[in-house]
Amino acid sequence: MGQFLQFAFLGLAVGAVYAVLASSLVGVYAATGIINFAQGALGLWAVYTVAALRTSGDLVLPIGRIPIGSEDSPVMMWPALIIGVASAIVWAIIAHYLVFRPLRQAPVLAQVVASVGLMLFIQALVHLRFDTDDLLALRILPDDTVEFAGAVINVSDLILAGIAIVIAALFWAYFRLTRLGVATRAGAEDELAARLVGYSPDRLAAIVWVITGAATGLIAVLASFTIGLNLTNYTFYVIPALAVALLGRLTSFGIACAAGLALGSFQAVITWLTTKDWWPDWAQAGLGDAVPFVIIVVALFLMGGRIPSRGSLGEVKMPAVRIPQIRPIPTIAVLAVVVAAILLTDGTWRFGVVTSIILALIALSLVLLTGYLGQISLASMAFAGAAGFALSKLTVNWNVPFPIDMLLAALIATGFGILVGVPALRIRGAQLAVVTLAAAIAIQGFVFNNPGITAYEGNLITDPSLFGLDLGVRDGTNLVTIRFSLLVLVVVTIATLIVMRFMAGSTGRAFLAVRSNERAAAAVGINVASTKLLGFALSAFLAGIGGCLIGYSRGQLSAGSFTVMVGLVLLAMTYVGGITSVSGAFIAGIVGPLGVGYVFLNQTLNLGEYYEIIAAAGLLLAAILNPVGIAGAFTELGDKLRARRGHATATTDDDGGTSTSLVTPTTSKAGLNA
Known part of the structure; x- marks a missing residue:
């Protein structure tokens, strides 16, 4: 006693x-x-x-x-x-x-x-x-x-x-x-x-x-x-x-x-x-x-x-969501640039390129859940880590081959996502952010830092191979092999295209309806609870795939790869890039932790120690001055230029020229009321 x-x-x-x-x-x-x-x-x-x-x-x-x-x-x-x-x-x-x-x-x-x-x-x-x-x-x-x-x-x-x-x-x-x-x-x-x-x-x-x-x-x-x-x-x-x-x-x-x-x-x-x-x-x-x-x-x-809410004089809506469209020529152009970056770099720079590709996928999980569905989540890296540690056990303990091991590990992350998403059936907004941040800290402390759960042979991960072809990240002194880099690019590209199809289809419309007004969505027959859980499941699955790719790129995992702080910094970069657009996820990947932007800051400018404070300052400025993010700002600028050009071509000349209509890309004006 x-x-x-x-x-x-x-x-x-x-x-x-x-x-x-x-x-x-x-x-x-x-x-x-x-x-x-x-x-x-x-x-x-x-x-x-x-x-x-x-x-x-x-x-x-x-x-x-x-x-x-x-x-x-x-x-x-x-x-x-x-x-x-x-x-x-x-x-x-x-x-x-x-x-x-x-x-x-x-x-x-x-x-x-x-x-x-x-x-x-x-x-x-x-x-x-x-x-x-x-x-x-x-x-x-x-x-x-x-x-x-x-x-x-x-x-x-x-x-x-x-x-x-x-x-x-x-x-x-x-x-x-x-x-x-x-x-x-x-x-x-x-x-x-x-x-x-x-x-x-x-x-x-x-x-x-x-x-x-x-x-x-x-x-x-x-x-x-x-x-x-x-x-x-x-x-x-x-x-x-x-x-x-x-x-x-x-x-x-x-x-x-x-x-x-x-x-x-x-x-x-x-x-x-x-x-x-x-x-x-x-x-x-x-x-x-x-x-x-x-x-x-x-x-x-x-x-x-x-829980009471504060009365106010009004509310400003979040910027419109731009419905993603898969265009073959721009897609091929982007892939060509990334492939060139992989082939023309080596060592730390190629590692930064590969890390940026992976982080773009995890950032895309935030765009899907927070920017598209309106459910604020601060636990993306926790889901990624859950898949990464599961991958270690699947490959080392049970010898599950690639890519089945990655899919199973991502499904385990999906289970965590659904568990964390259950409270979203009753709560939203800042209270949901509290839940997801608390969940991230709990998963980090009770799972990642718990030797009784995650400590297994040093959390090693077996290199992936397919049809006898070694797809491992290292080959002798080569820090990142070209074949592993291309593997990451193929996986992230497939996942991104599938998500874009989801966003542009009936699932995406349901997400936007829930984001805009849950009661109105329910009134037109959308199952709000199922839609929310589906959003958490898809987001956690994407983050889980990203966590597996991080595991493959390291060869051995530690809790330091998936800390809550890394997740918050990635959220910051996603918001700065544009939380409501796929392009914002790509920008977040470029400037995310250990990505190309970090390598440039650290290797070229020798300012790596200032990365976190730059990320935090960027997040503050974006939240206050530019909530649409970098991608949104460029999109708005492009819309204004097209609008001016369309107005100019719509005027008639002395001979009675014809007018033209300005066709703008499809957008959703849903506000983020979460």
């Missing part, structure tokens, strides 16, 4: 971070209607700011640094704490005025990707600006202990839990008892009414951003000594925080706080249980990461329809 209580109390430090992040998420949602995926990243910057001040004495800024102290005489604890909290507040204000305020009336997808982009941007900036390998978090809270029922409890853990409770109570008091807080809640119900009585929703939201930024920075800095410094952990603490916030329907600070503390303790108890002899080997790692996903799915599936 003593050990159980000791681990339960040890979890209070992380639980306090969950609780304050959850309370902050509830506050931001009440003020803006936005689920801020970057909330944990605000605390991340504050933690490293304080660590740098107390270690080297430098105040690190996004550009430059200010020496306040030195290594021999670093900044004292309380001034460093105040500066760290202030830095989180500054980031919160920047987030409000530069990112989310311009997107106040934007569709949900733009808000979600901007939030994810801000999260990626801050994390990448921390990695670039701080010496993350050498910085340590120094103690701030007392180093005392107390004994209770045979358990030794850290006083600092109790203080952190108490601070989390106090912060939740203060949030509740602000929104319930103060004039500005009540006005913020009223504006959430009817923004126009709030403006008519003299309140500015933007200013009310800015106040909430300030106090939530301060709370996030404070709890992160105070808990940093106990939970340590880690770029990924602080960033993704937002997922368990979202899990407990959703338990309170994004309205209850009390439930969010209590559930956050309980979740932190529960995860610590699970860690203790894994040390027991009777605990199964397959559950030795990652089970704690899967718990938030289960909580989120249960909470949203049971009461997703009762």
